[in-house]
Amino acid sequence: MYRSFNLLRVIAISILLSSCAVVREGEVGVVRTLGKYRDTPLTQGVKVFNPLTSTVVKVSTQTENMEVELNLPSKEGLNIRAEISILYHLEGKLAPDVLRRIGPDFERAVILPVFRSAVADVSARYFAKDMHTGQRAIIEEAIKEQMETNLEGRGISIETVLVKSIQLPNNLARAIEEKLEAEQQSFRMEFILSQARQQAEQRRIEAEGIRDAQLIIAEGLTPAVLRYKSIEAFLQLAQSPNAKIIVSDGDLPVMITEEGNLTAASR
Known part of the structure; x- marks a missing residue:
């Protein structure tokens, strides 16, 4: 009697398990009854169906x-x-x-x-x-x-x-690589030329600055300024304790030192 009860319990559990389906997350279940699919899919969870006439087909909805x-x-x-x-x-x-x-x-x-x-x-x-x-x-x-x-x-x-x-294809791949390499060389050469142009422009600007400075200095060196600078220089030399003779023609003085050297100011 006890064995019969256990057998019946096993059969009942087997029937119960066979009539349940677990639909997991990321999938849907479709009940197929006598070869015909139902229109409404089953969402996740435990679903009960009649195993004698139906089956549950699970389909993934994940990527x-x-x-x-x-x-x-x-x-x-x-x-x-x-x-x-x-x-x-x-x-x-x-x-x-x-x-x-x-x-x-x-x-x-x-x-x-x-x-x-x-x-x-x-x-x-x-x-x-x-x-x-x-x-x-x-x-x-x-x-x-x-x-x-x-x-x-x-x-x-x-x-x-x-x-x-x-x-x-090998020939095409090689041709593309050669083209890309040529383009890189072209970009590199363009960069070098751009640097050379910038350096040349910098040198040109510097040369123009030097030229402008010289022009300004030349324009400021008038005869009067030269005479003033000459007198100023000889005044400083005159303060020296060494004996000297200053000869002037009224325009540009000439200094004769003890050694007999001549010193004159430039115009």
Whole structure:
């Protein structure tokens, strides 16, 4: 009797557990009864259903990352090897419609084909070198917008498209590197020339200052000033205790020292 009771309790617990589903945070549950999905999704928590006729299909609504490696056609007809990440999420309220119209494998059934079509269409508008420069962000945004247009109303939201790596043909990659190096050399030479021009301008300004100063001095050295400076100098020499003779023609004095040397002031 006791064994029968335990057996019945185990069976009851098993039935109870099999009729419960736990919907976690970041996902929704969709009840499927006799092959038909219900329209209202289940939110997080413990949900009870009839395990004999129904099942609960859980679908993630978190951000998913799908990575794809493929060849991108360029405008000039080259094939560029690229690795691209697609960040997307499922809209929870539309999960029943996604399962009903697409099925649980919606990545392979819808997202991947739509992505391949969008990326081929967008990349064909750009040259290969554009995918390796600042145009990459524009290309990513264009792919995202085209995917959003093609997936509109399907319950799948594209968050962003990221071009993670680009492998250009060897000849093209080398040509781009040489061009970038030439541009850097050009910028460096322009900087050197700019410095040389600045130094030349500085020397020119200094020379003009010296010239202006000399002109000012020359304009101020009048005969009267020269005579005054000569008299002033001889007055200072006259204070010396050494014997000297000062001879003047009335215009410019000449001094004869004890050694017989002549000293005269310049005009």
